[in-house]
Amino acid sequence: GIQVEQSPPDLILQEGANSTLRCNFSDSVNNLQWFHQNPWGQLINLFYIPSGTKQNGRLSATTVATERYSLLYISSSQTTDSGVYFCAVDPNDYKLSFGAGTTVTVRA
Amino acid sequence: KAGVTQTPRYLIKTRGQQVTLSCSPISGHRSVSWYQQTPGQGLQFLFEYFSETQRNKGNFPGRFSGRQFSNSRSEMNVSTLELGDSALYLCASSSGTGDEAFFGQGTRLTVV
Numbered sequence A: 001g002i003q004v005e006q007s008p009p010d011l012i013l014q015e016g017a018n019s020t021l022r023c024n025f026s027d028s029v030n031n032l033q034w035f036h037q038n039p040w041g042q043l044i045n046l047f048y049i050p051s052g053t054k055q056n057g058r059l060s061a062t063t064v065a066t067e068r069y070s071l072l073y074i075s076s077s078q079t080t081d082s083g084v085y086f087c088a089v090d091p092n093d094y095k096l097s098f099g100a101g102t103t104v105t106v107r108a
Numbered sequence B: 001k002a003g004v005t006q007t008p009r010y011l012i013k014t015r016g017q018q019v020t021l022s023c024s025p026i027s028g029h030r031s032v033s034w035y036q037q038t039p040g041q042g043l044q045f046l047f048e049y050f051s052e053t054q055r056n057k058g059n060f061p062g063r064f065s066g067r068q069f070s071n072s073r074s075e076m077n078v079s080t081l082e083l084g085d086s087a088l089y090l091c092a093s094s095s096g097t098g099d100e101a102f103f104g105q106g107t108r109l110t111v112v
Helices: none
Strands: A004-007 A010-014 A019-025 A031-037 A043-048 A052-056 A059-064 A069-074 A083-090 A102-107 B005-007 B010-013 B019-024 B031-038 B042-050 B053-057 B064-068 B074-078 B087-094 B107-111
Touching: A004 A083, A010 A019, A019 A031, A019 A083, A019 A102, A031 A069, A043 A052, A043 A059, A069 A083, B005 B087, B010 B019, B019 B087, B019 B107, B031 B074, B042 B064, B042 B074, B053 B064
Parallel strands: A010 A102, B010 B107
Antiparallel strands: A004 A019, A019 A069, A031 A043, A031 A083, A052 A059, A059 A069, A083 A102, B005 B019, B019 B074, B031 B042, B031 B087, B042 B053, B064 B074, B087 B107
16 A cells, blocks of 8 residues: 655754654555644644645645655744644545654744 | 534443444535544554445454445444554545545544
């Protein structure tokens, strides 16, 4: 099956810093999503981005489908950005394959 | 528009028992998929249903089963529970054509 690798596994930031999370995948996909898992376990949708670039407030994402990677940018980080960020892809087989996640800790 | 609803939110069961979890998708969505999240294995796909048909199944033992009803609501069942089945079970709904998936709040199952 498709392999999804996220890096770095852990990220510690000072409030106000910028960061980049990376997701590499091993095959072509028709769906790529970024999620933030809240402390209660729910996966919160950040971006649906099989290709191209999107922005939502302090967050933005870029997927280069031909090179099989996606980047999530967090700018001016806040303590509420802490948590686990997941990348998930669907290579058109009706399921999402998740990376292991990046745990982000933002310190005040 | 209501989101994906999973019930119950928390469950404690004894080894050997069985359990049924429920998922109501977003109105109009015909695809429901289930995932298991554990600290050791991460997020793993269980199965996906579209219009009452299972289109894909993950690598889990036959003790894990599911179904989807004509109103798109789905249930998953785990029989003969083992300690290792303790996990967060997440349900997602989508239109079913590779579109954006939305997750419910999850059911946290503890097997003692």
